[in-house]
Amino acid sequence: MRKVQMGDVVSIHCIGKLKNGEIFENTFDREPFVFQVGSPEVIPGLSEALIGMEEGEEKEIMIPSDKAFGPRDENLVRTIPKEALSIDVEPKEGLMLNLIVDTPQGEMNFPATIVKVTDEELVLDLNPPLAGEDLLFQIKLLKIFSPEEENVIL
Numbered sequence: 001m002r003k004v005q006m007g008d009v010v011s012i013h014c015i016g017k018l019k020n021g022e023i024f025e026n027t028f029d030r031e032p033f034v035f036q037v038g039s040p041e042v043i044p045g046l047s048e049a050l051i052g053m054e055e056g057e058e059k060e061i062m063i064p065s066d067k068a069f070g071p072r073d074e075n076l077v078r079t080i081p082k083e084a085l086s087i088d089v090e091p092k093e094g095l096m097l098n099l100i101v102d103t104p105q106g107e108m109n110f111p112a113t114i115v116k117v118t119d120e121e122l123v124l125d126l127n128p129p130l131a132g133e134d135l136l137f138q139i140k141l142l143k144i145f146s147p148e149e150e151n152v153i154l
Contacts, residue, residue, distance in 0.1 A: 002144055004050045006038045011143040012050070017136045024130065032142050043068045043135075050141065058140045065132050072132035077115065077125050091117050097124070 004010060011032045016025035027033050037047045045063030053059070065071055087097065091114050099110045116123035 001054045004037060004053045004141065004144055006047070006051065007036065009034065009036050009145040009149070010050060010141060011145070013140045013142060014046075015138045018130075018133055019136065024135075045135070046137065046139070049137070049139065053141045055141055055143055058138070060136065060138045063135045063137060065134050068133065068135045069128040069130045070132075072127050076127045077123065079121050079123050082117075082120055082122055085122060091122055093117060096129075099124075099126075 011034045013027045013032050014025060015023060015028065017023050035042050037050050039047070043063065045061070045067030048067065049059065049061045049063070082091070085091070085097075089095070093114055093116060095114045097112045097114065099112050101108050101110060110126055111128065112124045112126050113129065114122055115125045
């Protein structure tokens with residue numbers, strides 16, 4: 001039976017949990033996750049865990065933060081003047097934002113979480129929400145797509 005290799009397009013169901021048991025992802029109750037193994041859109045630890053798996057196989061893995069969303073970087077917590085941000089809602093702690101920034105490479109999106117609001121300033125955390133977290137995944141490999149099928153899917 002064929003086994004997953006780097007670059008294969010696969011379909012999986014997964015449940016992702018934090019160490020405390022909190023579930024942050026569950027595809028078992030919706031469409032499966034379809035992606036190319038090794039793609040930069042997928043955390044490296046998940047791609048690595050799929051290598052060598054066969055269709056129908058299930059496994060549970062712990063992905064350390066350095067193979068997931070990386071360590072937390074306190075340099076990514078920034079204070080900005082309130083008026084520097086134009087949003088349609090009242091800023092409050094915990095609000096997730098998608099900042100669009102013009103860079104020399106073009107427009108880039110940065111997720112940010114408001115961690116503090118004062119009368120004049122906002123403190124934004126630009127770390128990914130799961131940065132610094134080790135992640136537990138239950139994965140089930142549903143399908144390894146053939147090259148012909150990949151062209152239709154991707």
